[in-house]
Amino acid sequence: xxxxxxxxxxxxxxxxxxxxxxxxxxxxxxxxxxxxxxxxxxxxxxxxxxxxxxxxxxxxxxxxxxxxxxxxxxxxxxxxxxxxxxxxxxxxxxxxxxxxxxxxxxxxxxxxxxxx
Amino acid sequence: xxxxxxxxxxxxxxxxxxxxxxxxxxxxxxxxxxxxxxxxxxxxxxxxxxxxxxxxxxxxxxxxxxxxxxxxxxxxxxxxxxxxxxxxxxxxxxxxxxxxxxxxxxxxxxxxx
Numbered sequence: 136x137x138x139x140x141x142x143x144x145x146x147x148x149x150x151x152x153x154x155x156x157x158x159x160x161x162x163x164x165x166x167x168x169x170x171x172x173x174x175x176x177x178x179x180x181x182x183x184x185x186x187x188x189x190x191x192x193x194x195x196x197x198x199x200x201x202x203x204x205x206x207x208x209x210x211x212x213x214x215x216x217x218x219x220x221x222x223x224x225x226x227x228x229x230x231x232x233x234x235x236x237x238x239x240x241x242x243x244x245x246x247x248x249x250x251x
Numbered sequence: 252x253x254x255x256x257x258x259x260x261x262x263x264x265x266x267x268x269x270x271x272x273x274x275x276x277x278x279x280x281x282x283x284x285x286x287x288x289x290x291x292x293x294x295x296x297x298x299x300x301x302x303x304x305x306x307x308x309x310x311x312x313x314x315x316x317x318x319x320x321x322x323x324x325x326x327x328x329x330x331x332x333x334x335x336x337x338x339x340x341x342x343x344x345x346x347x348x349x350x351x352x353x354x355x356x357x358x359x360x361x362x363x364x
Contacts, residue, residue: 180301180344180355196352230300236348237291241300
């Protein structure tokens, strides 16, 4: 049983960056793919990108290309998502999820609020 | 990107009655070499992350009640809740993973009539 635990809520200023972590336990972190998705208030789900930790290979949505960086630390089974040049529209709950094509395990979500 | 369109946006169903949610993809998500539809369904309750219900269009995730059934192929898919229970009140999303980026439908809110 894979368990994903994310870091806590963040409040950021416009133009700054945020880095959210996702620690995995109970499964084979290195052999899985981890994706990051977000959900703006009252809105649907949006895929941002993902990583395969064992290879370090990443894939990003064109929408976020250049603003998002996804990394993984195999030694701690932790994935990270950093989003830069934040604007108010980036206010959302950010999720990590194990990516088997479909997303079968999810973190609890991290609320990122961008406000001046 | 593949556009996923769900209908209706919301529906209200009496307890014990059937709920039907539709999902249409802008192109086929059927991979001919393995005859699998790269289509999943999720349930999301307020304040919670989505929960995987169905993958490969019709395979129920472990632990999901058998009142949830996925069907369809190619571009047209359906999620059916055969006998709505109070705990099924939620927003339901379809998702394709045939092509990167994976994309989601806009969601269907299911309520009790």
